[in-house]
Amino acid sequence: MRSNDPGEPAPDGPRLRPLSARSVVLSLLLGTHPPELPARELGRLVEGFDLGGSTLRAALSRMVAAGDLRRTDTGYRLSDRLLERQRRQDESVRPRTRSWRGEWELVVVTATGRGPAERAELRTRLAGLRLAELREGVWLRPANLDRPLPAALDEVAERGTARPARPAAELAARLWPLDAWAGEARELLGHMGRTGRPAERLTLFAAVVRHLLADPVLPPSLLPAGWPGDELRAAYADYRRELESEVRSLVGGSRPHAGGGAEGRRP
Numbered sequence: 006m007r008s009n010d011p012g013e014p015a016p017d018g019p020r021l022r023p024l025s026a027r028s029v030v031l032s033l034l035l036g037t038h039p040p041e042l043p044a045r046e047l048g049r050l051v052e053g054f055d056l057g058g059s060t061l062r063a064a065l066s067r068m069v070a071a072g073d074l075r076r077t078d079t080g081y082r083l084s085d086r087l088l089e090r091q092r093r094q095d096e097s098v099r100p101r102t103r104s105w106r107g108e109w110e111l112v113v114v115t116a117t118g119r120g121p122a123e124r125a126e127l128r129t130r131l132a133g134l135r136l137a138e139l140r141e142g143v144w145l146r147p148a149n150l151d152r153p154l155p156a157a158l159d160e161v162a163e164r165g166t167a168r169p170a171r172p173a174a175e176l177a178a179r180l181w182p183l184d185a186w187a188g189e190a191r192e193l194l195g196h197m198g199r200t201g202r203p204a205e206r207l208t209l210f211a212a213v214v215r216h217l218l219a220d221p222v223l224p225p226s227l228l229p230a231g232w233p234g235d236e237l238r239a240a241y242a243d244y245r246r247e248l249e250s251e252v253r254s255l256v257g258g259s260r261p262h263a264g265g266g267a268e269g270r271r272p
Contacts, residue, residue, distance in 0.1 A: 021196075021208050026064035029054045031073065032207055034083050035091050036245060037252065041082035050252065053203045093133065097217040098238050098245070105149035105224035107173070108166045112154070114142040116161035127161060135221055137180035145180070147173070149224045177227040189216060190233040197240060210244045213237060 024032070029051055034040045042050070044065075051061050065081060068074045074081045083091065112131060119127070128138075134154065136144040145167065154164055169176055177183070193213055200206050220234050228234075 021212050024054075024204070024208050024211060026051075026056050026060050027068055027073070028211065029056060029207065030061070030064060030068065030081075031083075031087070032211060033248075033252070034074075034081070035087070035094055036248060039082070040088070040091055041077060041080060042252075043080035045080075047080060053251075054207055055204045093218065094214060097214065097220070098242055100220075100222045101151035102149050102222065102224075103151045105147050105226075107168060108148040109145045109169060110136065110148045110150075110154065110164070111167045112136060112144040112158060112162050112164045114144070114162045119161075133218075137221065139180065145169075146221065147177070147224050147227065150222060174227050177221075177223055181221045181223070183221075183223075183229055183232075186216070186219065186221075187229060187231070187233055190237045194233060194237060194240060206244070210241060213241050213244075217241065 030047070033047070033050055034042060048058060048061055056064075065074065069076055069081075072084050073087060075084050114127065116127075131138070131144050135150065136146045138144050148166060158164055171179075193209070193216060196209060200209050217234075217238060220237075222234070225232075
């Protein structure tokens with residue numbers, strides 16, 4: 006008999022992280038455009054995710070104090086610093102790509118004298134741009150993403166393009182654990198038919214978001230056969246529409262555009 010605990014994996018399923026009250030609230034707001042919900046309707050929404058009123062009120066108070074949320078006249082809104090997370094989450098479902106002609110983006114870190122926290126923060130930023138580290142301070146990826154690198158990188162790195170001598174597919178396999186990513190994506194897809202309760206499904210799709218954020222979005226010619234990235238994105242898009250319908254229903258249709266989502270927390 007399958008456990009109803011979303012933190013316990015099925016024998017052949019992925020290990021899922023139970024969501025805290027904070028994660029549930031962020032999941033709902035990260036998937037809402039604009040990212041704001043009235044307090045009363047937010048309370049009604051979280052009831053379906055096994056959260057009581059006192060738990061929600063305590064979580065909201067802590068999130069406002071921590072700078073995750075801003076209190077509005079009627080409810081709560083994502084803080085400015087979390088809008089970038091929402092943008093990345095939206096982009097993980099619909100990454101903008103362009104035709105690839107063999108060039109690679111290249112970023113070489115040149116800044117010195119930085120402390121461990123600054124180095125770790127820069128590594129997180131570069132990984133968030135879907136770059137991978139070939140060796141210390143040298144980051145690259147195929148130039149198939151339709152997005153500019155942020156100008157702020159010029160303060161700490163030199164950037165340009167390159168055509169590595171190593172065969173492209175071989176280099177991609179060295180830079181990213183493609184087989185492992187595909188294997189976990191297939192586990193997540195297989196787990197979808199075994200979750201029914203709203204809290205379980207939100208937990209599952211939070212894991213899907215985290216996994217999509219780690220998708221390198223490579224040109225098709227560099228991917229292993231049967232790559233499940235598009236299938237996983239389509240499944241998540243379906244869930245967003247499902248949750249969007251629930252949000253609109255409970256909020257009373259007063260929002261012109263609300264899209265449900267699941268919080269993607271990077272490891």
